[in-house]
Amino acid sequence: MSSPLFTPLALRGLTLPNRIVVSPMCQYSAEEGSANDWHLLHLGSLAVGGAGLLMIEATAVTAEGRITHGCLGLYSDANEAALAHVIAACRRFGNVPLGIQLAHAGRKASATRPWQGIRPLAAAEGAWPTLAPSALPLDAGWPSPQAASSADLDRVTDAFVRATERVERLGLDLLELHCAHGYLLHEFLSPIANHRGDAYGGSRENRMRFPLRVIAAVRKAWPNGKPLGIRISGTDWLEGGFTVEDAIAFVHAAKAEGCDYVCVSSGGIVAKAPIPTAPGYQLELAEHVRRETGIAVRAVGLVAAPRQAERVIVSGQADMVAMARAFLDDPHWVWHAAEALGARAAMPLQYERARADLWPGATLVRPLREAAE
Numbered sequence: 001m002s003s004p005l006f007t008p009l010a011l012r013g014l015t016l017p018n019r020i021v022v023s024p025m026c027q028y029s030a031e032e033g034s035a036n037d038w039h040l041l042h043l044g045s046l047a048v049g050g051a052g053l054l055m056i057e058a059t060a061v062t063a064e065g066r067i068t069h070g071c072l073g074l075y076s077d078a079n080e081a082a083l084a085h086v087i088a089a090c091r092r093f094g095n096v097p098l099g100i101q102l103a104h105a106g107r108k109a110s111a112t113r114p115w116q117g118i119r120p121l122a123a124a125e126g127a128w129p130t131l132a133p134s135a136l137p138l139d140a141g142w143p144s145p146q147a148a149s150s151a152d153l154d155r156v157t158d159a160f161v162r163a164t165e166r167v168e169r170l171g172l173d174l175l176e177l178h179c180a181h182g183y184l185l186h187e188f189l190s191p192i193a194n195h196r197g198d199a200y201g202g203s204r205e206n207r208m209r210f211p212l213r214v215i216a217a218v219r220k221a222w223p224n225g226k227p228l229g230i231r232i233s234g235t236d237w238l239e240g241g242f243t244v245e246d247a248i249a250f251v252h253a254a255k256a257e258g259c260d261y262v263c264v265s266s267g268g269i270v271a272k273a274p275i276p277t278a279p280g281y282q283l284e285l286a287e288h289v290r291r292e293t294g295i296a297v298r299a300v301g302l303v304a305a306p307r308q309a310e311r312v313i314v315s316g317q318a319d320m321v322a323m324a325r326a327f328l329d330d331p332h333w334v335w336h337a338a339e340a341l342g343a344r345a346a347m348p349l350q351y352e353r354a355r356a357d358l359w360p361g362a363t364l365v366r367p368l369r370e371a372a373e
């Protein structure tokens with residue numbers, strides 16, 4: 001039996017061994033933007049778990065673009081050296097393709113770590129000024145960001161390019177730009193956060209201008225053979241907000257700038273929106289974007305079961321499935337999905353003793369555990 005979830009996918013010069021992606025997940029554990037041994041443990045364990053692609057968390061292109069004091073960055077030589085150490089371990093023991101998500105948090109920057117309760121940092125906690133398309137706070141109680149000047153836009157574009165050069169020096173396989181969840185590039189796209197009166201605000205074409213400028217600049221700095229993707233919020237789920245029609249127009253334009261795939265998420269432009277969360281609630285958006293644009297699509301959001309993920313691929317809703325919390329719950333999700341779907345996934349030699357098909361006569365751990373319940 002062959003499983004469509006476990007078939008390879010080519011994105012430019014990169015071939016993913018299967019369609020399962022470890023979604024980018026902030027760990028809020030970096031120091032001054034630099035990765036440490038937590039990242040080595042976290043990414044290291046996922047790098048040997050058999051996924052088709054492992055995404056490194058949202059990584060800020062400037063210090064002010066971090067969400068929290070614990071967010072990863074790629075804006076200094078120290079950041080680059082620290083991440084090189086983590087990547088070397090992932091490469092030594094695993095062979096999963098490695099991608100990274102570059103981001104700027106916009107008006108959502110200067111916040112506490114989620115486990116401290118999501119709120120803006122106080123001055124005594126080291127708050128910093130934030131930047132956004134317009135001086136509109138995220139919510140009551142949040143500070144007003146500075147409306148980006150044209151010099152700010154030049155500086156941020158340049159920071160995305162410098163970070164891209166670092167990503168290339170680190171030898172990563174794939175680069176993604178965070179245009180979702182209410183962070184800076186999404187803030188430009190959404191009429192909720194973008195009230196500018198210049199060439200970067202107003203009409204849909206104007207709201208797309210800055211994210212497209214960043215995409216074009218990054219594409220130029222990123223090797224031609226390597227895939228570039230974007231993550232978008234397919235809708236703000238708000239009256240007067242960014243819609244799936246806006247998303248389709250943006251993806252068409254991003255594709256024309258050399259984007260190879262889009263990950264369709266949703267929401268995040270305001271602190272509270274009526275999001276209809278339910279299993280696979282973003283899949284329809286993914287399918288819609290895929291049908292209208294023909295770009296490779298990664299679906300995400302409340303997908304956690306192997307057969308559910310398989311259906312996404314078989315039904316043509318998406319080309320890849322990303323999961324976040326399922327991997328926190330079970331870093332060996334891919335091995336268990338392979339077992340359920342009759343497929344094979346990469347596994348380190350050190351762990352093969354758990355599999356009877358590789359070690360004939362070995363006691364299978366899971367049936368043994370289930371029988372002993």
Ligand SMILES: Cc1cc2nc3c(=O)[nH]c(=O)nc-3n(C[C@H](O)[C@H](O)[C@H](O)COP(=O)(O)O)c2cc1C
Nearest residue numbers: 023024025026057058300301302303323324325326
């Ligand atoms: C701990 C955690 C950290 C996250 N960090 C990021 C991130 O860095 N970038 C991003 O685009 N999404 C981030 N997300 C969102 C996930 O990538 C994913 O889109 C979301 O959790 C829905 O997928 P799931 O239902 O499989 O968890 C994060 C989610 C979690 C749970």
